[in-house]
Amino acid sequence: MPLRRSRLRAVSVLAVCLAALTPATAGAAADPSGRQALQRQLEDFVHRPGGPPGAIAVLRTEKGTRVVRAGVADIRTGRPPHADDHMRIASTAKAFSGAVALTLVDHRALRLDDTLGMRLPQLPDAWASVTLRQLLNHTSGLPDYSRSEGFLDELRADPHHQFDSRRLLDYVAGRPLLFEPGTQYRYSNSDNIAVALMAEAATHTPYEELLRRLVYAPLGLHSTSLPQGYRMPKPYLHGYDVNPSAPPEDVSEVIGMSGVWASGGIVSTPADMTRFIRGYASGRLYDRKVVEQQRQWVEGASEPAGPGRNSAGLAVFRYQTRCGTVLGHTGNTLGYTQLIAATPDGRRSLTFSVTSQITQSSDAEMLRRMRALQENFVCALLRGKGE
Incomplete structure (x- = not known):
């Protein structure tokens, strides 16, 4: 496939991933049994037609860490995936903006009831009543900038286009709210852009520096x-566009991150994401009162939907599986699909990464299978078979 056509196809896939998705329902797969079951299931998933070229899962319990991997990190070299390989974490980055905002709430630099009109008066007056709380649990009603034709046209024209990350909401500034804030759940990439901007306005500090001070350093990332x-950054898990009619195409570096920024631009590793979700799910970064506010659940699924029954808190999702409950986040972007989850006390965790984008709109059956597999991993984790 010519490079230009290849990139256009990849950007079209990106556009699909940025759009709102309908959650799929995972099938009731059989319980895993024995230490080798997870390995077999992950290998079966990778080698299935249309499956991702590589996958890696890190299970951490009180007894230690287990890494389960299948396929390759790089088709060209055949190198296997490793827990220290870099990867795009997609919308699990929204948990990071949540961590920044909730830590600032704990420090009393922000309040959950602070509004856009109070903190960001330069934004449209029609959005002024939206609160930080509503941004964090996707009940704001903000239109999604990443679905606007203006944004997508620029991305299609130049996938490496350097966006002004702090002006991404300009693409939808002329639009009203989609609904009265707090009355509906609708996942929007605009929400976490606004969260980062509120954090910057409250502290007069760049969001990237807030991440370093408030998240990376305390959690050892x-x-x-x-x-x-x-x-x-090298080494990295190569992300692929998987099409049954053609060989997998490496799309790891097709697009720049300035156009997703606080909504999905972070690069990390399975090892670092394990450290992050253990600290984040347990509320290590802020006190119990903030944790209680974070865990006020509304009906809503992450994108793609995570294992089991999903409900939304403040920049975190609750996944109620047949074996118990974990808290975390999912994400998908060009070449990558992610799940991070941990028990509410943070003692047991799962980081599950695959090197292709799997969504309801692109392959509903593959998403259903992945969610069932993720639930099996959660069950192994909670039942102590993940060590």
């Missing part, structure tokens, strides 16, 4: 960053 460009 040494391989996590928020780049503006399209290059990946």
Whole structure:
């Protein structure tokens, strides 16, 4: 496939991933049994027609860490996936903006009832009543900038286009709210852009620096960053566009991150994401009162939907599986699909990463199978078979 056509196809896939998705319902797969069951299931998933070229899962319990991997990190070299490989974490980055905002709430630099009109008066008056709380649980009603034709036209014209990350909401500034704030749940990439802007306005500090001070340093994240460009730090898990009619296409560096920024631009590793979700799910970064506010659930699913029954809190989702409940976030972007989850006390965690984009709109059956597999991993984690 010619490079230009290849990139246009990849950007079209990106446009699909940024659009709102309908959650799928996972099938009731058989319980895993024995230490080798997870390995077999992950290999079966990778080798299934249309499956991702590579997958890696990190299970952490009180007894230690287990890494389950299948396929390759790089088709060209055949190198296997590794827990220290970099990867695009997609919308699990929204948990990071949540961590920044909730830590600032704990420090009393922000309040959950602070409004856009109070903190960001330069935004449209029609949005002024939206609160930080509503942004964090996707009940704001903000129109999604990443679905606007203006944004998508620029991305299609130049996938490496350098967007002004702090002006992304300009693409929908002329639009009213989609509904009265707080009355509906609708996942929107605009929400977490606004969260980061509120954090910057409250502290007069760049969001990237807030991430370093409030998240990376306290949780010991040494391989996590928020780049503006399209290059990946080495070594990395190569992300692929998988099409049954053609060989997998490496799309790891097709698009830049300036156009997703606080909504999905972070690059990290499975090892760092394990450290993050253990601290984040347990509320290590802020006190119990903030944790209680974060865990006020509304009906709503992450994108793509996570294992089991989904409900939304403040920049975190509750996944109620047949074996128990974990808290976390999912994400998908060009070449990658992610799940991070942990028990509410943070003692047991799962980081599950695959190197292709799997969504309801692109392959509903593959998403159903992935959610069932993720639930099996959660069951192994909670039943102590993940060590």
